[in-house]
Amino acid sequence: MSHSDKLTYGRMLFGAPTVLIILNRAVDQEGIQALALYFFSFFFLLAWEITDILDGRLARKRGETSNLGKVSDPLADVMLHLPIYLFMVMVSWVPWWMFMINMMREVFITGARTIVATIGNGEAVGSKLPGKIKTWGYAISQLWLILYHGLLSSGIEIPYGLEISWWLLFTTTALCLYTWITYGHFFVYKIQGYNRKFPT
Numbered sequence: 001m002s003h004s005d006k007l008t009y010g011r012m013l014f015g016a017p018t019v020l021i022i023l024n025r026a027v028d029q030e031g032i033q034a035l036a037l038y039f040f041s042f043f044f045l046l047a048w049e050i051t052d053i054l055d056g057r058l059a060r061k062r063g064e065t066s067n068l069g070k071v072s073d074p075l076a077d078v079m080l081h082l083p084i085y086l087f088m089v090m091v092s093w094v095p096w097w098m099f100m101i102n103m104m105r106e107v108f109i110t111g112a113r114t115i116v117a118t119i120g121n122g123e124a125v126g127s128k129l130p131g132k133i134k135t136w137g138y139a140i141s142q143l144w145l146i147l148y149h150g151l152l153s154s155g156i157e158i159p160y161g162l163e164i165s166w167w168l169l170f171t172t173t174a175l176c177l178y179t180w181i182t183y184g185h186f187f188v189y190k191i192q193g194y195n196r197k198f199p200t
Helices: 003-026 031-062 067-090 096-119 129-153 161-191
Strands: none
Touching: 003 031, 003 067, 003 129, 031 067, 031 129, 067 096, 067 129, 096 161, 129 161
8 A cells, every 4th residue: 555545544534533523522611621622623634634635746756646546535535524514514513405515416426436437447537626626625614613613612703703604615515516517517428438528
């Protein structure tokens, strides 16, 4: 197993659990204890997001890019972000319908990648630029929500903090819908056997 794969599988298996264990304790605390736990979860999530940058760069630098890596890297992102979004729905930070759009998009794209790799020439379809932007939308919105609610738990109010939260969530959901449509259109052509370039 390559070093880049180790980073990817580490994010896949341990990313969400490490963040959620701390975050779950944070919401039951108050004051400085809550703030400390929120910041721990913030920096754990930030560290896992950094591995998302490092694994791709490491794979390209060492010539370790593969079909497995093209599939496992976006899957690791899904396994990191969706459980955290679900937790945020449970504590009323994120509306349930936004989570449903995100989840259905990820299930569709993951299934379509599998179908294309199976019935095509075996070549996996990795993340494209719109998908990468959407993933960073996930990351920024989740990091912001943890930071915002962590400060709120200690009585620190951020000016326009709630408005920023909603703006980030709506932007991320819009990106999710846009990439759902563009990837879906692309995969339909791939499944039909057309050698179509991904729309940018």
